[in-house]
Amino acid sequence: xxxxxxxxxxxxxxxxxxxxxxxxxxxxxxxxxxxxxxxxxxxxxxxxxxxxxxxxxxxxxxxxxxxxxxxxxxxxxxxxxxxxxxxxxxxxxxxxxxxxxxxxxxxxxxxxxxxxxxxxxxxxxxxxxxxxxxx
Amino acid sequence: xxxxxxxxxxxxxxxxxxxxxxxxxxxxxxxxxxxxxxxxxxxxxxxxxxxxxxxxxxxxxxxxxxxxxxxxxxxxxxxxxxxxxxxxxxxxxxxxxxxxxxxxxxxxxxxxxxxxxxxxxxxxxxxxxxxxxxxxxxxxxxxxxxxxxxxxxxxxxxxxxxxxxxxxxxxxxxxxxxxxxxxxxxxxxxxxxxxxxxxxxxxxxxxxxxxxxxxxxxxxxxxxxxxxxxxxxxxxxxxxxxxxxxxxxxxx
Numbered sequence: 595x596x597x598x599x600x601x602x603x604x605x606x607x608x609x610x611x612x613x614x615x616x617x618x619x620x621x622x623x624x625x626x627x628x629x630x631x632x633x634x635x636x637x638x639x640x641x642x643x644x645x646x647x648x649x650x651x652x653x654x655x656x657x658x659x660x661x662x663x664x665x666x667x668x669x670x671x672x673x674x675x676x677x678x679x680x681x682x683x684x685x686x687x688x689x690x691x692x693x694x695x696x697x698x699x700x701x702x703x704x705x706x707x708x709x710x711x712x713x714x715x716x717x718x719x720x721x722x723x724x725x726x727x728x729x
Numbered sequence: 730x731x732x733x734x735x736x737x738x739x740x741x742x743x744x745x746x747x748x749x750x751x752x753x754x755x756x757x758x759x760x761x762x763x764x765x766x767x768x769x770x771x772x773x774x775x776x777x778x779x780x781x782x783x784x785x786x787x788x789x790x791x792x793x794x795x796x797x798x799x800x801x802x803x804x805x806x807x808x809x810x811x812x813x814x815x816x817x818x819x820x821x822x823x824x825x826x827x828x829x830x831x832x833x834x835x836x837x838x839x840x841x842x843x844x845x846x847x848x849x850x851x852x853x854x855x856x857x858x859x860x861x862x863x864x865x866x867x868x869x870x871x872x873x874x875x876x877x878x879x880x881x882x883x884x885x886x887x888x889x890x891x892x893x894x895x896x897x898x899x900x901x902x903x904x905x906x907x908x909x910x911x912x913x914x915x916x917x918x919x920x921x922x923x924x925x926x927x928x929x930x931x932x933x934x935x936x937x938x939x940x941x942x943x944x945x946x947x948x949x950x951x952x953x954x955x956x957x958x959x960x961x962x963x964x965x966x967x968x969x970x971x972x973x974x975x976x977x978x979x980x981x
Contacts, residue, residue: 658952683951684966687964689979693976
């Protein structure tokens with residue numbers, strides 16, 4: 595499942611952060627990466643897109659990450675796409691809300707390349723297990 | 730005042746209404762004229778009360794203006810109002826500087842990384858060639874091949890300083906891009922100072938005129954941004970390990 599051709603959508607309102615995540619994904623071998631600057635644009639791209647993985651910030655204008663996540667989980671075409679939250683929000687309240695909304699993982703900023711890799715692999719592992727269970 | 734005039738007209742209109750044919754309407758009219766008398770008195774009382782309130786507010790406002798002027802706060806308020814755009818400009822400066830620094834740094838890394846990658850890949854390739862050469866040469870010595878390999882390797886080695894210098898240049902660029910820190914640091918100090926004096930003045934102003942209880946700035950629910958003072962709080966986590974532990978404790 596760590597197929598290097600997986601299509602990623604990186605969602606963050608700061609272009610610097612999008613660029614950093616993109617470069618980190620490249621280091622991990624994932625080169626198929628698209629970007630969106632808020633949850634609304636992300637949802638539009640997801641509808642058209644065939645994405646396999648979403649990495650998203652929380653605090654964004656127009657539509658924040660939590661709302662986007664909720665929309666993704668409520669959409670029959672998108673609900674199984676893993677969503678990894680990468681955010682500066684560090685209140686326990688936030689973590690609970692994200693988990694309850696169906697986030698696949700939660701990374702708090704500032705983060706390291708190692709943490710990103712670890713969380714990605716954990717999600718891939720979970721996906722594998724889920725597939726095995728279905729079979 | 731207008732209300733008095735309007736009340737008078739209403740009373741006249743009712744008395745001038747045509748005599749109704751139906752009995753129900755006549756009862757209504759009788760009630761209407763009685764209640765209009767009551768309304769007239771009530772309205773007069775309301776008007777007097779209104780006037781009293783308006784006069785009091787006027788008096789309070791004048792007192793406030795006078796005390797503000799006497800304490801010199803009217804000028805201070807003007808200054809405060811003028812300082813806000815300045816603070817905004819400074820903050821914009823900080824945002825711009827940091828964005829430029831980030832851009833410069835990312836550009837440098839994106840240039841340097843492929844250089845490093847190529848350096849490594851070529852070394853790996855040549856190493857493979859040498860290993861293969863040694864193995865096949867046991868049976869079939871071929872000095873030509875070795876000569877070619879030697880030249881290739883020499884070329885590679887000669888090019889290494891050029892590559893590492895190029896990477897060094899980018900590393901220096903990254904270092905220099907950090908120069909924003911000094912400038913933004915100074916500006917942030919200024920802004921902090923401004924905000925502190927602003928806070929002091931506003932509190933003084935408030936205390937001079939109203940009793941105030943210091944209230945907590947409200948949390949914006951779930952959109953608070955990075956935590957800047959984790960030591961003072963117990964509702965936040967401080968690092969990834971704490972996030973992971975917390976999620977684990979919830980069963981995720």
